[in-house]
Amino acid sequence: MPNHTAYQTDQQLCTHNSDMTKNVGGIGNLSSPRAATCYDQEDIWPLPHREHLIDATRMSDGKLVYIKRVRTGDTESQIASMLSSEPLSTEPRNHCVPILNMFQDDDDAAISYMVMPFLRLIDRPPMETGEEFVDFANQILEGLVFLREHGVAHRDCEYKNIMMDASAMYPKGFHPIKEMSSWWARMGTLRLSKIYAESRAVVGVAGRDQEVPELSEDDPYDPFKVDVFIIGNMLHNEFQKKYLNFDFLTPLVKSMTQPDPASRPSAQQALAQWQSIRVVRDAYSLIVTASDVGRQLLGGHQGIWH
Template structure:
């Protein structure tokens, strides 16, 4: 069925597959076809038309995921650079599985994989996720599960030769280790919002925008209830703020400037939380006056030993010196925009207003 649709599965998942290590003295770990999928509903494949690796997800037909994801990733909406919805390449059904449909998406990685190198990389992640949240809410869509596992990174610019869909530390052959380019050494990377299985879309005419239900990754959302209706847009604010607090700020000791934003977004009373636009403005206020060198500085692990901290800080200082020398000599650094990332030209809710011109901050 998938072959006829234009997608070729890896050898392991083709009819008649025989393990390549059979009758050999090769250990299966060294064979690409020993790599199994992590989740039975998600399968990687090659798009035959261009050789691109894609992800095919099986979705229940009664799930809102297909409709909402396709709505948000329509051609006209994808033209808005604030839209961070995962693109849907294809959507189809097959009579052999009447209870399901299939959606095809790009191969992505978790937003936190690989680990961050410098502060500006995390600042850019926060900027893009807030930007995507503003856009999504403008379209009347509440995600309802906007947390760690549903925030993804298009890492293709970081891995020019690609990476294996199931063993991301290996190249597509599954044999060689990959070497990545740091986010900050690229002009840009893009983060995407995935998995709209719990999402809800409201029409402009809908006067009441409330839901019930307790399903979510983040079990800390205080208002989740099966009986008392709550505002799903404020749930998005909480879960994203809690992602900042527990996954980012708790992991790196020099992100304290983001703490007030995260605390505001995770207030127990939903009415005390900022809207998406207000959260974006809080973020802008938090970072716009940060000196450039702090954005370019390495992220600090709170568990660093004194020796490792001194060594890492020395390396970061050396990179900063080299940056300033290049700046003084007028050497182009356009290929490392995130190293001198600035909020000076960023305006919430205004598409196309995020400057591509590097500044020192």
Template sequence: MFSTDDEESELSTLLKKYLPEDYVPVPEGGLTSSEKFWCKHYQYLQDHGYQLRPRYAPGWVHSWKDTDKFYLDCEDGACLRRSHVIDAIHIPTGSAVAIKQLSKEIGPDEEAIMRYFSSEPLASHPHNHCIPLLDAFPVPDDDAEQFLVVPLLHSFDSPVFDTFGEAVECIRQLFEGLQFLHKHNVAHRDLNANNFMMETNSMYPKGYHPQEPLYEPDMIGFAKPFTRTQCPQKYFIIDYGHARQYDLNDPNPRDTKKYGGDISVPEYENDRGGTHDPFATDVYYVGNLVRTHFIEGHPLLPSVRGYDGFEFLLPLIDDMTQADPRRRPRIDEAVERMDQIIAGLSEWKLRSRTSSRSTNIFETVSHIFWHWARKIAFIYNGTPALPRPSH
């Protein structure tokens, strides 16, 4: 497991990434305007089998009242990071889920696409990385909105990748997931870092707080995860609000531009109302995600630093992010080239530790020590260098 020092060393940078851009602290941890919507529907959601945290219960009294505790150190002091998504517990099974407030106007095809990939035989296909739709029901007194229920997932890049093998497997699953969507003529059209997430089965033995993932559920101490090598995880593509499924008989579908979380799409610049190849745009999105989060770091987000040593991916990523979408490889070619790259990496490279760009000496020394302790154990026990999940 990661040491407490490892977790603390990442705290200052990760907190910046987790907080939304429009985040404004509420005095004394009071409810935000968007949270009041969830409080209003607390009983309705419970009647459907979903238990929200005590913060949203009728008559909630904050736990730090008449104490000297700081509200951000309390479990019920953590407000929502995304106003339209809330965590909950499925009462019959005790499993953690996320409930999304969907505007049918903004995401008219989202539920249909999710149902398509959540139905057999596609649901159990090993290449399917579409987040499963567990449940859906209407928002009361509002025909334009819907509640969608999905498994609770974790940011794909936290904790930091311990080895190149862990990072390469993450990227491989990202490519595989997009290939599966395109095979079924679905373009995501908003595949950015916020819409690619990770399950955490057994990775956090004591769990983590759903709104403050760096901490344990009670917010008393730091969450201490196993590495991905110890607990291989599956990654999922989420948020199909911009997605569309095109006519299977149309070999070259076109669509108008649709801005999402990544606004750097070259073909959208100087756009004059024309149409674009949505599948080529998806390829750009994936290539740019890999470039900014694994290779170079994000030009606008200092907390997203990237890693040293991933230059072996640059030829492929440069091709995927070419300004002319016609010159980009299709996702099938990108997957084939990625498989060839992985096959050419030695086991020593895959087991080598990652090093974040702009890291400091204290982070480096701590990471080296714990990395080698794990590495020796993995080699001795024959733990695979590429941590692929069994499902």
């Protein structure tokens, strides 16, 4: 019997097997006008406005997944497949989004679909304990080192491309729209990623983080130092600016976001610097956002970290 995988959404059913692919309801066009008449189906309302993504349920086990449309054989799908295959898939430092399945479109061989776990943004909901942040920082920085060791420059590892896996905390699943959480960080969206046998200079200004100072269409720069800047900038914008008592991150953030790329640490050096910081922070337990201060004080809470 051929291998067979089916994915169900309220808009369409997509099936794939090793001998034949069948595409019912237009998954090749995730914004199909025909589907727009199904107002009684909640999945007609898109998740974040990305026509190349849709949530679905894997029918074999009810697992909530994302299906992403890509160009067949493009760099993103090649790198994602490499990182999701043995021996890299079982490497503990590999925190990239795993590819559960990949198949081609029936009607257009230039289009393929990657099936991934359904993940959430790192602040939906926000972290509440110091241990959560320590775990997050460990995973993100060791994941950056892992990519560097295998020659992968992400080039877009910004806030919206770093997700959390809620499956461990919610084994019975959760609604794809409602707010749930857990802590297992994942790096995703490898559309700008490249594999380099050794350090090399690149050009280009694409990417969500436009604060990277060296981005240029004309002057070559080191893509691995760009990754270091983006992660440091994410720590600053998403944690230092939003939470209290995060001054302990300042030395790390400053070194990772130096304007001169040559003055920034490597991924391995940034991880080592973080590991020296976390020895102290491992004992702390509570994170409070600046917007929560009034409520916390009225509620009688004495500490921010304790």
